[in-house]
Amino acid sequence: MSTLDHTLKLEATSVRRLEVITGTGRRRRFSEDFKGSIVEETLVPGAVVSEIARRNDLTPQQVFTWRRQARRLTASEAEAPKFVPAVVEPPLLARPSRGRPRKRTRQVDRSAGSIEVEIEGVGGRSGRGGEAKTVAAGLRALKAGT
Numbered sequence: 001m002s003t004l005d006h007t008l009k010l011e012a013t014s015v016r017r018l019e020v021i022t023g024t025g026r027r028r029r030f031s032e033d034f035k036g037s038i039v040e041e042t043l044v045p046g047a048v049v050s051e052i053a054r055r056n057d058l059t060p061q062q063v064f065t066w067r068r069q070a071r072r073l074t075a076s077e078a079e080a081p082k083f084v085p086a087v088v089e090p091p092l093l094a095r096p097s098r099g100r101p102r103k104r105t106r107q108v109d110r111s112a113g114s115i116e117v118e119i120e121g122v123g124g125r126s127g128r129g130g131e132a133k134t135v136a137a138g139l140r141a142l143k144a145g146t
Helices: 032-042 049-055 060-076 132-145
Strands: 115-119 122-126
Touching: 032 049, 032 060, 049 060, 115 132, 122 132
Parallel strands: none
Antiparallel strands: 115 122
């Protein structure tokens, strides 16, 4: 038989499976309670999403989508970020010397432009000219330590 032969010859020993789909083929609608119970079932330690989906006549993709939507929903309902008041203090002025006047040189006040952060008793300070990467790494370290 050539590959161009379009006739169908069935062998006597071949077994074929035929599936007949009845119904309208519309999208199924699931209640929020049903979705929540399925998502809750998948969060149990040791749960297998594909088994839960199969048992409830769903696809794993549907269940994973519902889980992602539930995470987004809980993240948006999470507590608003907490802010602490910023305290801005004027820089300390250097005391005038009592001796003879010296040649004026520009002195940089060490406290000007510094950032000091304290989170639950753990603190850190970044002086003037600190790089953004260094400050961000320090903040991450503080956050991880709490």
